[in-house]
Amino acid sequence: MSLERAEAPDPYDILPQVPSFAVASSDVADGQPLDELYAHPSVGGKNLSPQLSWSGFPTETRGFVVTCFDPDAPTGSGFWHWVAVNLPVSVTELPRGVDPLPDGAFSIRNDYGETGYGGAAPPPGDRPHRYVFAVHAIDVDRLEVGEDATPAYVGFNLAFHTLARGTLRPTFGVAG
Template identity: 85%
Template sequence: MSLDRAVAPDPYDILPAVPSFTVTSTDVVDGQPMDDLFAHPSVGGKNLSPQLSWSGFPDETRGFVVTCFDPDAPTGSGFWHWTVVNLPRSVTELDRGVDPLPGGAFCVRNDYGESVYGGAAPPPGDRTHRYVFAVHAIDVDQLEVGAQASPAYVGFNLAFHTLARATIRPTYQVSG
């Protein structure tokens, strides 16, 4: 069963443009399928966040926010898998399955309702989904959001504090 619907836009294609920098991973590759390690247990995955590292961000960067969003989820509003808030400027890498988060950073609730990384879990047989991992370089030490904030509220605050953004877009599909 494949859901017949239009391809959702990439969320960063419709927001105001900001400069970019580089994000890399030893675990995921832009445009390539992710391993089951990074998928949700509901589809047989291990629910580990992938390793990410970044460089080339603006000198005035004071902190980072890391997000993972699936624009292809059949919800009408996509699906937030991970939102890591208030990483210090000194943190330029997250290890695979990072726990605890470094430097006082924290996760807000994902769309599974948990304050952790929630792996990929498209409906079985649905088309390939894109998972947009983004590192946002911000102009403040911390966003003024609490642990109960929604990812959308974090995104709203990022609109006013993002200096630059780096993205990597692996994919995932559950065979049906």
């Protein structure tokens, strides 16, 4: 069964614009397919978060939030794969498979209903999905959200505290 539909908008194209900074990875690249290491076990993956590093963010940055969102999921609201909140400003890299997060940081429940990173798993036969890994430089030491916050609530708070954002957009598809 094909789920042909128009491509969903990239969420950062429709939110208020903020300056950007560099996000790099030894594991993933813009527009390139993700390796199975970063896919969900339901599609044969290892469910590891990719290595990410960032630089060039504003000097007034006081902390970071890292997210991974699939705008192409057939849900009407996309699919949150990862929301890592309250990374200290001293942290500018996360290793592959990071667990646990640095002191003071925590992950909230993703759309799989699990805490932490949940790998790519688009429906079989659908076109490859985009996975938007974003690092948000924030103007506060900590977002005032708890570990029971939803991704949408974290996103709402980010709207008021994001100074700049860097992104990578790899893809992943499952043959049908």
